[in-house]
Amino acid sequence: MGNVLRLLYKHCCEPTTSNSQSLGPHGVSAQNAGVSALARDLLHFEVTSQVPEGLSKHVVSSKKAQSNWFKKLLQAWKEANPPPQTPEETARLVIATLKRHQKADVEGLLAFYNLPFPHTLVELSSGVPSTYPDGVKYELHTLPVDAKAVADGDTITVYVSTANPRESASVPREVQVAAIQRSKARADRDYAKADSLHKKIIDHNYRVIPIHNEEVLAKKYRIRLRGIDAPESAMPYGKQAKEELTNLVQGKSLRVLVYGEDRYNRCVGDVYCNGIFAQEMMLKKGCAWHYTAYDRRAELANWEKQARAKRVGLWASKNPEEPWKWRKQKREGR
Structure with missing residues (x-):
């Protein structure tokens, strides 16, 4: 296995051992199935230079353009530290990486992997209050x-x-x-x-x-x-x-x-x-x-x-x- 293969599978594609979540494709939780599928397809692309079958039905650009996306996404995923693990994190990576591409293509790619669309993503505050708010016991x-x-x-x-x-x-x-x-x-x-x-x-x-x-x-x-x-x-x-x-x-x-x-x-x-x-x-x-x-x-x-x-x-x-x-x-x- 190459380093990329280990990296992707370690963080999102290894089967879960929890009994509390239903399992979807590839032995991962149903919610993270899209993350796993994209990781798998990026690995496949690294080896074969082939984009997934069926993607063309969801996007407007050519197979050549799709290959360009996957090159960029593969590099972005390899550079991410840590790699995306949730649908929201994965969607953000896709959107940031392909921000100069057509909206229809970006949303089509997100839909293909059942990842959140840009308008549904939320920005969250970070950190716990440095002092207790009034009323905390x-x-x-x-x-x-x-x-x-x-x-x-x-x-x-x-x-x-x-x-x-x-x-x-x-x-x-x-x-x-x-x-x-x-x-x-x-x-x-x-x-x-x-x-x-x-x-x-x-x-x-x-x-x-x-x-x-x-x-x-x-x-x-x-x-x-x-x-x-x-x-x-x-x-x-x-x-x-x-x-x-x-x-x-x-x-x-x-x-x-x-x-x-x-x-x-x-x-x-x-x-x-x-x-x-x-x-x-x-x-x-x-x-x-x-x-x-x-x-x-x-x-x-x-x-x-x-x-x-x-x-x-x-x-x-x-x-x-x-x-x-x-x-x-x-x-x-x-």
Whole structure:
């Protein structure tokens, strides 16, 4: 294998081992199938100088012009550090590389690989506030998030290591003892006893989580993203909203600025993932409403307004139903 082959396949084409995502072509997640397909075709082009069959049906320029695009894209991908891994990153690379080419060709190429069009891409702020905004009570630093922990587009279950100074002083004595006894039971290969002890730990809102070949005792928190309300899973666009949040947070450690708790004992907070403000992303991609009944921040209102103007996400529908109204109807049995 050449270096380019290893580079492309390492970052986007190796089959996923997660059971939480449906797999599409080439053994990758369905959402990233277009990224994988483009990477595969670039590799094929490097070896054969042939562009993919069927591309001509989506673009207006000749095969000679298409070959020129693929030369440029291959070079751009090799120079990218890191290479694009998501549909949005890949679309940005294509658009930047072919910015002097015809709009019909660029959009045709994006459509061929099912990548986002320019008007649907959003620019996101970067970084966590340097000082706590008014109202923040404390901050959580989570362990990497499992995809199955995302309940919908505005709720995530996270775990925080008890090694964290804020957590270490409040671990119940029975949880500490059960964790020690479980470790000994596993060393003795008494897995039935170990499982029983783990259930006791879980009943106290804790869990032992394997991280990098080590077992970490962690406390469970349910997080409600402050200021937004995403469609419920059973609503139109509910599945897409959940997938969007999952793709952002899965496998990542989060920073959560907690403002308080709601009536369901969930922590209400601002969620940051690798510097990306989750609520900003969800609003700008049209995956949620600004929840004005509980949050009056002007920036959130502006991000929703931008998505409405672009008609992206749920705003592609003429009259999307607000989730708070949908929930009220369900409660009233209508």
